[in-house]
Amino acid sequence: KKGVCANYAAVFSAIANELNIKTFIVEGYTKQFGKISNLSHAWCASKIDNKWYVFDPTWGSGYVNNMIYTRKIDNSYFKTNPNISITNHMPFDYLWQFLNYPITNDNFYNNKFQIDKTKIYFDFESEILKHENSSAEQKNLESAVRIEKNGLKNKMISDYLSEKKALVTFDNLNKISNDYNAAILEFNDYVAFRNKQFKPNISDIDLKKMIQTPRDKFIDCQERLSKVVDVDAQNIQNLKGLKQSLIQILPQVEEQLAFVNEYLSKNNFKRKGMFTKITLFGLKLN
Structure with a gap:
């Protein structure tokens, strides 16, 4: 060999x-x-x-x-x-x-x-x-800090540092993507429940949580994406794809949050007249 x-x-x-x-x-x-x-x-x-x-x-x-x-x-x-x-x-x-x-x-x-x-x-x-x-992400992150601190004396060091930073970015984007997908599933659950006119009955607190939780996750994903730096060519498409998906889904989620807030502000009789069927299912990312 x-x-x-x-x-x-x-x-x-x-x-x-x-x-x-x-x-x-x-x-x-x-x-x-x-x-x-x-x-x-x-x-x-x-x-x-x-x-x-x-x-x-x-x-x-x-x-x-x-x-x-x-x-x-x-x-x-x-x-x-x-x-x-x-x-x-x-x-x-x-x-x-x-x-x-x-x-x-x-x-x-x-x-x-x-x-x-x-x-x-x-x-x-x-x-x-x-x-x-430590997690793989934390290992790469701390290693990158030490490498940079010790001086980028030659191209070999710079290239190795770039590899470490790319791994950190990949891990970071992967976590954000997983959280995005989890939020999509939760939002889809809300949409299915709304199309059933919020039946069977649940408490107002639980209903608000059904839309608030995915909404907060989407916002968190968006904020974390804004802080992603050192993006190499391999990761740039994933970054752009996630950003675009959030741009598309967030207005729908905010609209539904506003609907739930209005719904919860009304008495039971007025709530029944608020329903029209919607199809706002999001698409999961691979």
């Missing part, structure tokens, strides 16, 4: 985790012979006896020289201390440096690896624990 660094790291990580050795795949860029590589790289980090070590199964298996791969085992990339691996392996996200005083991308370029205790102490152990217990 053949593979690139990501494949090597994936196999190593899968085997290690099967053996109950907590292992993460780390993405970043590297330096060899004092020169920054123009290709991103992937390696692994494992926690053994409560201490983190770095493993690079790709570099440990051989090297490329003049576009020719030579198989050669190099154990210097096996179970490396983070303070050593940081001299040639720079994670995009400084969480995976496993250092209490992470170095910046500028430091990496300028070979400045000494500990700077004038910086704010970074408790990476607690942050990794927090990371493990």
